[in-house]
Amino acid sequence: MRHSTDARSLPFGTTGPPSGPLSRALPFAAHVLRGQAQVTFLPSAAAGGIFCVALFAAGWEYGLYGLAGTAVGTGTAWLLGAAHDRVSTGLEGFNACLTALCFAVFLGAGHLSTAALALAGCVVVTVVTAAAVNLLAVWDLPSLTLPYCLLASAMTIAAPGFERVWHHGDALAALTRAATGPTSLEPADLARAFFADFAQIFFMPQWYVGAVLLVGLFVASRRAGVVACLGSAVGIGSAWALGAPAAQIADGSMGYNSVLVALALCGVFLPVRGATLAYALVGAATATAVSSAMSALLAPSGGHTFTWPFVLTTLAFLAAAKSFARLRTTAPAPSVETAPEPVAPPAV
Numbered sequence: 001m002r003h004s005t006d007a008r009s010l011p012f013g014t015t016g017p018p019s020g021p022l023s024r025a026l027p028f029a030a031h032v033l034r035g036q037a038q039v040t041f042l043p044s045a046a047a048g049g050i051f052c053v054a055l056f057a058a059g060w061e062y063g064l065y066g067l068a069g070t071a072v073g074t075g076t077a078w079l080l081g082a083a084h085d086r087v088s089t090g091l092e093g094f095n096a097c098l099t100a101l102c103f104a105v106f107l108g109a110g111h112l113s114t115a116a117l118a119l120a121g122c123v124v125v126t127v128v129t130a131a132a133v134n135l136l137a138v139w140d141l142p143s144l145t146l147p148y149c150l151l152a153s154a155m156t157i158a159a160p161g162f163e164r165v166w167h168h169g170d171a172l173a174a175l176t177r178a179a180t181g182p183t184s185l186e187p188a189d190l191a192r193a194f195f196a197d198f199a200q201i202f203f204m205p206q207w208y209v210g211a212v213l214l215v216g217l218f219v220a221s222r223r224a225g226v227v228a229c230l231g232s233a234v235g236i237g238s239a240w241a242l243g244a245p246a247a248q249i250a251d252g253s254m255g256y257n258s259v260l261v262a263l264a265l266c267g268v269f270l271p272v273r274g275a276t277l278a279y280a281l282v283g284a285a286t287a288t289a290v291s292s293a294m295s296a297l298l299a300p301s302g303g304h305t306f307t308w309p310f311v312l313t314t315l316a317f318l319a320a321a322k323s324f325a326r327l328r329t330t331a332p333a334p335s336v337e338t339a340p341e342p343v344a345p346p347a348v
Contacts, residue, residue, distance in 0.1 A: 027088075028074070035070040035093020039201060040213075040228070040260070041268045042220040043089040050216030051202075055101075057212060058204040061109035062101060065118060066202065069100020072122040082130070095129050095148040096122040098202075102152045102306070105203045107159060108167050117155075117165065125151045140322075141315055142269060145307045153303045160302060172302040176295070181245035189250040190236065196252030197232040197259050205251055223267055227277070231255075231262025231284045238288040257291055257309040258284035264314045265321075275326045279317065287313040 033048030042048075056063030073096020078087050086092050103118040125147050132143035132150075160171035185193070192207045198217075199210035218225035235258025239249045248254050265280035266272060290309040298304060321327040 028071075028078075031074050031088055031090060032067070032071045032093060034088070034090030035074050036066065036090070036097050037216070037220060038090040038094035039097060040217060040224070041263050042217070042224065044220035047216040047220035048090070050219060051213060054199075054209045054212035054216070055202060055204070058199075058202075058206055058209045059109075062104060062202075062204065065100045065104040065109060066097050069118060069122045070094070070097040072096055072100075072119060073126050076123050076126040077129075080126070080130075082126075092126060092129065095125045095145060098145060098148045098307075099125045099151055101203050102148070103155065106156055106172075107165065111167055113165055121151055121155065136315075139319065141318055144264070144311045144314060146311050149306050149308050149311055152306050153298070153308075156304055157302045172304075176299050179243065179245050179248075181247055183240070183243050183246055185236075185240060185246050185249060189246055193236050193250045193252060193255060194229075194232050196250065197235060197255035198228070198252075200252035200256040201259065210252070221267075223272060224263060227262050227266050227280065228259050230277075230281060231259040234258055234262070234281050234284040235288050238285040242289065242292075244288075244292075254288055254291060257287040257305075257307060257313070260307065260310040261287045261313050261317075264310075265317055269314075269318055270321060270327055279321070279324075279327055283313055283317045286317075 030045045033045040033052065034043050035048065036051045037044045037048035039051070040047075052063060052067055055066045070090075070093040074087060074090070074093040076096075077092035082092055099121045100118045103114055103121055107114040107117065128147040128150060129143060132147050136143050136146075156172060160166045195207040195210035195214065196205060197210065198213040199206055201213070202209070204210075214225065214228070217228050232255050235255030236249055238258070239254035244254050262280045262284045265283050266276045270276040270279070287309045290313055291305055294305040294308045294312075298308075
């Protein structure tokens with residue numbers, strides 16, 4: 001559709017549509033912001049802008065890594081000739097956003113080596129994304145954050161073997177142990193856990209970061225905001241019912257994957273209806289148990305759960321949904337895919 005260039009529709013003092021570098025920079029900036037929002041399945045530049053504010057509130061370095069990573073991933077995909085609709089809706093940016101943040105958190109944001117590796121990682125994850133999209137398309141399944149998980153796991157396992165990369169002393173590998181500590185939750189723990197579930201999607205532990213992110217969700221879609229809140233509540237409830245330590249629940253470690261699973265299974269890849277909401281919440285509870293399993297599996301090698309529980313649970317539930325008539329839809333799925341693991345940065 002062609003837009004009118006009638007002078008009455010133009011800002012005061014202009015005589016035509018923008019041209020030159022600015023006309024190319026503004027659309028690219030919108031693509032980058034949508035890439036940040038796509039971490040939670042939202043092709044919304046407004047939500048991406050709010051997410052950016054949340055990351056800068058956690059620390060200027062994290063805001064910068066997240067924004068730069070999304071830009072590098074989006075730009076790489078564009079230069080390589082990726083489909084325009086994937087670039088414009090942010091689908092080529094969210095894995096790079098999470099990759100850059102992961103490197104900043106685990107390797108230390110203040111090191112030049114971290115910045116260089118994050119830059120390279122965002123380029124590589126764009127290639128891995130294309131491979132995952134093409135392979136999973138055979139089964140009509142989305143790639144989600146599988147590319148990011150593959151690269152992040154490889155990085156955390158390999159990094160301690162390189163002195164110019166690893167700046168934290170001992171490696172992260174550790175034997176798993178039985179859960180210890182009190183399991184009762186105080187009202188303050190519940191409130192913190194609810195908001196931290198959203199913050200931990202971007203690796204941030206601060207509850208107020210999660211509150212800003214939740215505002216972004218509601219700005220983009222009230223439906224998504226409500227479903228995300230239900231996913232967080234189910235994640236918290238499931239973790240408490242299973243006897244997870246209160247400290248792990250309160251810091252968001254047990255609930256962020258549940259938020260992502262709920263969003264994916266109700267309104268993104270499956271239609272919004274009562275049956276899919278119930279299905280999504282069962283998936284959210286399942287992701288809580290899978291989180292503990294993945295942590296036990298990966299810890300001895302120095303790896304982390306990241307969003308593996310989200311990816312594995314969502315792919316399994318989407319594959320199964322093809323057999324359930326009440327869950328299927330003939331409408332085309334929205335042009336979204338996606339999200340990471342919560343962890344505190346290694347002690348410096």
